[in-house]
Amino acid sequence: MTFASRSIDESSEVVKDLFYAVAMDVRGPAERFAFGLDVVRFGPLTVADLRFGADLGVAIDRMATYHMDLPLSGYAVTRQRGTEIVGSPDHAIVYRPDAGRIDARVRADCRLLSTKIEPAGLEAELESLLGHPVRAPLRLARTFDLTSGPGRSLARLVRLVGAELHDDGGLLAHPLVAGRIWHGILTGLLLAADHPYRDELIDEAAPSRPRHVKRAIDVMEADPALPVTIHDLARVSGVGVRALQEGFRRNVGVSPMTYLRRLRLARAHEELSAASRGQATVASVASRWGFVHLGRFAAAYRRTYGISPAETLDR
DSSP states (O other): OEEEESOHHHHHHHHHHHTOOOEEEEOSOGGGOOEEEEEEEETTEEEEEEEOSSOEEEEESOOOSEEEEEEEESOEEEEETTEEEEEBTTEEEEEOTTOOOEEEEEOTTOEEEEEEEOHHHHHHHHHHHHTSOOOSSOOOOSEEESSSHHHHHHHHHHHHHHHTTTOTTSGGGSHHHHHHHHHHHHHHHHHHSOOTTHHHHHHHTSSOOOHHHHHHHHHHHHOTTSOOOHHHHHHHHTSOHHHHHHHHHHHTSSOHHHHHHHHHHHHHHHHHHHOOBTTBOHHHHHHHTTOOOHHHHHHHHHHHHSSOHHHHHHO
16 A cells, blocks of 8 residues: 555544554654655564654554564654654664553654564464464553664665555565565564573574474475374374474474464465455455364464454455
């Protein structure tokens, strides 16, 4: 979606539909306000390239998701529960769900890559990486460095998404690529921003997965819709069923079939996000990705993404 307007009310409504209810206050001549937005939804992420045209005051009473702002130019200053953070091309701004009212000042020359992250998506990513449940919401640090280490790499990955926003035929439109990118953004954020599980995550990242586990994952990710059983995966991996299950338990944190169900759910979400009424139905997408019980599919989908499959398709 691409949107441009000089109307504050119209711009606020679009931001409300895509992100959160906001109050915008132009600081200076109102005629300078020129809001621009390019946005894409994929997986649990909504990524937007935002331009403002004028100095703004922005207030958000409630934010129910995680959120990350990466300024490409200019800067923004945000205050949340008495803590002030300055976002710039060198430092990101991070928000946690339900952390109170947010008041921000945005410079006219500020251009933001703004990413809304559904809580279930980020928390499930961390649980999958660690192999055990985590306490939610995650207490992410409110800022992290974009000039070195994981933060710099994450910024490059998000900028790649920003550069692909207008390319309908690009790789971002392909579910197999899009899934890898949004998983990479979630993992990158978990490695770049400080939180109570970060040290454990870094320690867990050191050992590589055994060959038979990697082989099973490669088979599933190559074609998640392929009807396979645990016995099929064990056979192509060259080990027995019990050895494969134990390998996944130790190195992935879930069973092979749970991993496959999550993968299929992500692919279904990507297809529903890209389609519209008339192009697809919830039932057809669910069936294509191996979900035969529509009610269970809808329940698992809502647990992961916070909305129903039908709501995703309507959007």
